Amino acid sequence: MSEKKTYAERLRALDPRAIYVLLTLAVVVPILFPLGLPIQIAAPTRDVYNAIEGLKGGAVWYGIDLLAVSLPEMMPALVVTVRHLMTKPVKIVFVSFTSEGPMYYYKLMDQLKTQKKYGEDFAYLGFIPGEETAIAAYAHDVPGTAKKDYFGSPVEALPVMKGIKTAKDFALVITCISLSLHNDAYVRQVFTPFNVKMVQVMLSVNYPEKILYYPHQIVGALNGIKGATEYEQLTGYLGAATSANDAITMAHVLLILFVVVANIGYFASGRKR
Amino acid sequence: MSVLVRRSFPLGIAAIVGILMILELFQVGKEITSSAAMVRDWVVIISGFALCLGAVHVTGFHVNQIRKRTAGRWPFSIVLLAVMFSYIAVGVSLTTMSGTYRWLYDAINFPLAQVMFSLLAFYIFSAAVRAFQARNFEAVAFLLCAILVVIGNIPSMPLISSALAQIGPWILDVPTKGAFRGLLITAALGIIVLGIRTLLGRETAYLGRA
Amino acid sequence: MIRLELAQVAQIWFSILLTVFVLSFLHSENPLYRLAEHIFIGAAAGHFAVMGIASIKIGLTPLQAGNILYVIPMILGLLMFTTFSRRQYWLSRFPIALIVGTGVGLSLRTVPQANVLQQISPSITLLGKDPFATFNNIILFVALLTSMTYFIFTRELRGPLGNIAKAGRYFMLIAFGGSYGGTVLTRLATLVPTMQTLLSPDSLIATGLGCLLVLGVLGYSYRRAKSK
Numbered sequence: 001m002s003e004k005k006t007y008a009e010r011l012r013a014l015d016p017r018a019i020y021v022l023l024t025l026a027v028v029v030p031i032l033f034p035l036g037l038p039i040q041i042a043a044p045t046r047d048v049y050n051a052i053e054g055l056k057g058g059a060v061w062y063g064i065d066l067l068a069v070s071l072p073e074m075m076p077a078l079v080v081t082v083r084h085l086m087t088k089p090v091k092i093v094f095v096s097f098t099s100e101g102p103m104y105y106y107k108l109m110d111q112l113k114t115q116k117k118y119g120e121d122f123a124y125l126g127f128i129p130g131e132e133t134a135i136a137a138y139a140h141d142v143p144g145t146a147k148k149d150y151f152g153s154p155v156e157a158l159p160v161m162k163g164i165k166t167a168k169d170f171a172l173v174i175t176c177i178s179l180s181l182h183n184d185a186y187v188r189q190v191f192t193p194f195n196v197k198m199v200q201v202m203l204s205v206n207y208p209e210k211i212l213y214y215p216h217q218i219v220g221a222l223n224g225i226k227g228a229t230e231y232e233q234l235t236g237y238l239g240a241a242t243s244a245n246d247a248i249t250m251a252h253v254l255l256i257l258f259v260v261v262a263n264i265g266y267f268a269s270g271r272k273r
Numbered sequence: 274m275s276v277l278v279r280r281s282f283p284l285g286i287a288a289i290v291g292i293l294m295i296l297e298l299f300q301v302g303k304e305i306t307s308s309a310a311m312v313r314d315w316v317v318i319i320s321g322f323a324l325c326l327g328a329v330h331v332t333g334f335h336v337n338q339i340r341k342r343t344a345g346r347w348p349f350s351i352v353l354l355a356v357m358f359s360y361i362a363v364g365v366s367l368t369t370m371s372g373t374y375r376w377l378y379d380a381i382n383f384p385l386a387q388v389m390f391s392l393l394a395f396y397i398f399s400a401a402v403r404a405f406q407a408r409n410f411e412a413v414a415f416l417l418c419a420i421l422v423v424i425g426n427i428p429s430m431p432l433i434s435s436a437l438a439q440i441g442p443w444i445l446d447v448p449t450k451g452a453f454r455g456l457l458i459t460a461a462l463g464i465i466v467l468g469i470r471t472l473l474g475r476e477t478a479y480l481g482r483a
Numbered sequence: 484m485i486r487l488e489l490a491q492v493a494q495i496w497f498s499i500l501l502t503v504f505v506l507s508f509l510h511s512e513n514p515l516y517r518l519a520e521h522i523f524i525g526a527a528a529g530h531f532a533v534m535g536i537a538s539i540k541i542g543l544t545p546l547q548a549g550n551i552l553y554v555i556p557m558i559l560g561l562l563m564f565t566t567f568s569r570r571q572y573w574l575s576r577f578p579i580a581l582i583v584g585t586g587v588g589l590s591l592r593t594v595p596q597a598n599v600l601q602q603i604s605p606s607i608t609l610l611g612k613d614p615f616a617t618f619n620n621i622i623l624f625v626a627l628l629t630s631m632t633y634f635i636f637t638r639e640l641r642g643p644l645g646n647i648a649k650a651g652r653y654f655m656l657i658a659f660g661g662s663y664g665g666t667v668l669t670r671l672a673t674l675v676p677t678m679q680t681l682l683s684p685d686s687l688i689a690t691g692l693g694c695l696l697v698l699g700v701l702g703y704s705y706r707r708a709k710s711k
Contacts, residue, residue, distance in 0.1 A: 014402065014403060016395075016399040016403070017509065017510065019395070019398050019399045019402055020395045020398075020399070020509050022398075023394070023395060023398045023674075024678070027671075027674060027675055027678050028678055028682065031675070031678060031679055031682055032682065037428070037429035038429055038432050039428035039429055040428070040429075040430075040431035040432065040438070042442065067386070068382045068383055068386035068387075068527075069386040069387065069389070069390040069673070071383050071386070071387055071676075072387055072672060072673050072675070072676035072677065073669060073672035073673060099324065099530065099531055099534035099535075100382070100530070102369055102534075103369075103375070103378050103379075103382070103383070106375055107379075126537075126541075127534055127537070127538065128317060128538070129317060129320035129321050129323070129324055129534070129535070129538050130316050130317040130320040131320075132586060132589060132590075133313055133316045133317065133320075133582070133585050133586055133589060134316075134317050134320065136313060136589050137310070137313035137314060137316075137317055140310060140313070141310055144310065144314065145313075145314065145317065147541055147544045147545075148541055148544065150370075151370065184597075184598070187597050188589075188590070188593040188594065188597045188598070189589065189593060191597070192593045192596050192597040192601070193593065203665075203669050204426070204665040204666075204668035204669040204672065205662075205665045205666045205668075205669040206665070207445075207665050208422075208445050208449050208453070208658065208661045208662045208664070208665045209453050209662060211445060211446075211450065212450045212453050212454050212457065212602070216601060216604075216605050217597070217601060223665075223668075224665075224668060224669060224672055225668070225672035226426060226428055226668060229428050230428070240676065243679070244672070244675045244676060244679065245428050245429070247671075247675040247678070247679075248427075248428070248668070248671050248672065248675055249427050249428065249429055251394075251671045251674075251675070252423055252424075252426065252427045252667070252668075252671070253427070254398070255397075255398060255401055255423060255667060256420060256423060256424065258398060258401045258402045258405075259401050259402075259405050259416065259420055261402075262401070262402050262403075262405055262406055263405075263406055263407055263416075266406040266407070267407075278573075279573040279576070280576075282577070283576035283577055283579070283580035284580065286577060286580040286581055286584060287580040287581070287583050287584030287587065288584065289584065290581055290584035290585050290588060291584040291585070291587045291588035291591070292588065293588065294584075294585060294587075294588025294589050294591075294592060295588050295591055295592050297592075298592040311552070312581070312585055313585060314545075314556075315553075315555065315556035315559070315581065316556075316581060316582050316585045316586075317538075317542070318538070318539065318542035318553070318556040318557070318560060319556050319559050319560045319563065319578050319581065319582060320538070320582070321534075321535045321536075321537075321538030321539040321541075321542055321560065322535065322539060322560030322561065322563045322564070322578075323535070323560075323563055323582075324531045324532065324534055324535030324538065325531070325532045325535040325536065325564075326563060326564070326566070327528050327531050327532070328528045328529065328531065328532035328535075329564065329567065330567070331524070331525075331528045333567065349517055349518060349521040350521070352518060352521050352522060352525070353521040353522070353524055353525035354525065355525070356521075356522050356525030356526055356529065357525035357526070357528050357529040357532075358529070359529070360525070360526060360529025360530055360532070360533060361529050361532050361533055361536075364529070364530070364532075364533030364536070364537075365533065365536055368537070369533060369534070369537065372490075374533075376490060376494055377526070378526075378530065379494055379498070380493075380494040380497045380498045380501075381497070381498070381501065381522060381523065381526040382523070382526050382527065382530060383498075384498035384499075384501060384502050384680070385501055385502070385505065385519060385522070385523040385526070386523070386527075387502075387673055387676070387677055388501075388502045388505045388506060388677050389505060389523065390670070390673045391670065391673040391674035391677045392505070392506070392508060392509065393670045394667075394670035394671055394673065394674040395509055395674075397666065397667055397670055411652075411653070411656055414653055414656045414657055414660065415656045415657075415659060415660040415663075416660065417660070418656075418657045418660030418661055418664075419660035419661070419663040419664055421664075422660065422661045422663070422664025422665070423663075423664045423667055423668075425664070426664055426665075426667070426668045441661075441664065443619075444657065444660075444661050445661050445664075446619070447619045447622050447623050447626070448622055448623070448626045448654055448657045448658065448661075449657060449658040449661040449662070450623060450626075451606070451622065451623035451624065451625070451626025451627045451630070451654065452626045452627070452630045452651075452654040452655045452657065452658035453658055454602050454606060454623075454626075454627050454630075455626065455627045455628070455629070455630030455631040455633075455651070455654075456630060456655070456658075457598055457602055458598065458599055458602050458603065458627070458631060459630075459631055459634045460598075461594050461595070461598035461599050461602075462599070464590055464594050464598075465591065465594060465595060467587075468587045468588075468590055468591040468594075469591070471583065471584070471587045472584075472587060472588075472591075479579055479580070479583045480576050480579075480580075481566075481572065481575075481576065481579075482572065
């Protein structure tokens with residue numbers, strides 16, 4: 001006679017594809033039938049908004065330090081923050097310390113369709129390899145490290161680069177980061193030596209660990225797509241993050257249901273393994 | 274002589290440039306500052322070469338697979354090498370600014386990276402049902418905080434239940450921050466010790482095989 | 484104009500088909516998934532090489548301007564490739580030593596301030612602007628101290644010290660639980676836009692065709708396995 005399986009054993013024997021189907025439905029249904037759920041703004045997001053809104057002039061260092069995998073999560077935040085920046089009377093100097101950064105720059109420009117002039121209002125200095133050493137080198141000598149912009153023009157020839165020598169010459173440093181070691185590198189090599197105002201847009205997976213730099217070392221932080229959703233609400237530039245909100249909410253609710261059901265059954269069966 | 278050149282010289286180089294970087298902090302002289310800046314620039318240039326190492330390694334591995342006609346693998350190795358060399362040919366001749374390169378990147382890299390990563394979402398959910406049970410007190414602590422943070426991450430949660438919505442952010446803001454801060458400080462102390470050992474030549478793991 | 488549209492349509496089709504091939508892995512590994520995986524690896528390796536070559540070209544600028552010292556990083560960079568040689572691999576230690584030494588120096592001059600002092604100073608401020616803030620500061624301080632105690636390995640942690648370390652362990656479990664919440668959000672933030680792309684009006688036909696291809700290959704593999 002076969003032994004009766006414990007609840008935990010039956011759960012482990014459950015075909016995972018059934019779970020995949022449920023998750024797919026939880027995501028697909030809100031995409032096809034949007035719910036329009038409202039959201040609330042977190043304090044670190046509001047601080048990012050205030051940091052950009054408070055800019056009265058000067059230059060901004062914008063680091064597009066993203067990997068290809070972060071496109072869906074970070075692109076909305078990248079677009080909305082740059083869109084907000086471009087309403088301010090500031091020069092923006094984009095740079096990347098990841099090799100995928102230049103591809104993000106193109107996507108950003110395609111989505112922004114800005115009236116601002118390249119070379120005068122903003123510039124892109126391309127990808128600089130070397131991780132933390134490259135960030136340190138750039139912070140200490142911007143034109144000497146970058147040498148040319150992404151399109152091959154000498155950095156000194158760009159009007160937007162006038163008066164910019166080190167990180168100290170920037171009014172604000174904003175960086176969109178995929179790799180958690182870049183969060184640390186920016187704080188160590190940019191904030192600590194130069195004490196320049198910094199905000200970071202980080203992946204949600206890195207947020208719990210890297211938010212410890214807020215508010216003493218970084219003045220604001222965006223929490224991945226959640227932060228982007230909040231920022232879109234703040235600025236009024238509704239985009240990809242807001243449209244994904246409903247599906248993300250439903251998937252979270254499904255996860256909570258799964259865990260609750262799994263544990264109710266586990267305890268009801270006398271906690272047999 | 275051989276050991277001197279093969280081990281001692283690299284250890285010496287690491288120590289000298291490390292000390293140079295530290296001396297720059299104390300602003301001991303213009304020569305030190307300009308030398309440190311130049312060395313940093315050299316590292317940036319060498320990192321460019323390092324980026325090409327991956328392609329060389331991948332080429333060697335997959336050429337081997339094709340030579341050996343490894344069952345079920347070698348046709349895919351041909352595809353891999355064809356794609357890689359197409360990228361290199363287009364990127365070097367037309368540059369990454371060209372429409373062709375951007376087409377390739379938007380058609381292949383972005384969507385594939387995205388979907389590979391999103392597979393993990395399915396596995397997380399599968400694990401949540403099948404293995405996420407509160408078997409002991411430690412598991413309860415982990416599980417409870419995970420669920421409360423997940424609830425807090427729901428953007429619309431504050432308008433459903435403001436009390437529940439505040440617990441997750443509180444967990445991230447207070448105990449999580451404290452614990453990660455402890456981890457960060459401990460790791461930082463370890464980095465300092467490791468750095469000093471490297472400068473003294475006691476740490477040789479980065480030299481690779483003996 | 485027509486050529487541009489064709490290119491865009493081809494791009495959508497290509498990316499959607501590859502996406503569906505990768506998602507088929509959720510059922511089981513199959514040749515279509517393996518094809519997409521190998522295309523991805525080739526593309527990633529190719530892109531890194533392209534960016535590396537572009538960086539090297541920019542690195543030649545000082546040399547072209549007459550700064551002869553910049554021959555050194557060029558030589559060191561080329562020595563990196565000796566790592567693949569069985570006999571000459573030791574030559575790659577020179578550029579690696581330069582990179583490691585520079586990194587160590589840059590870390591040592593900033594880590595004490597950034598990761599130690601600037602983390603400790605906000606943590607020891609226990610009095611807050613209100614009782615709740617004070618309570619939070621105390622919890623944060625306790626979590627910091629106890630989690631650091633957990634990592635004392637130089638002596639056996641017994642008695643009160645052992646209990647403090649145990650408390651640190653629980654605080655770290657709470658922290659990792661919080662981290663899990665962030666992980667879930669990141670994965671969903673990648674999954675939802677993937678689904679949005681697959682279900683967008685421009686992509687539906689490509690998605691359907693991709694699904695049919697996958698079903699065909701899976702069906703064929705199943706029948707072949709059954710007949711064996």
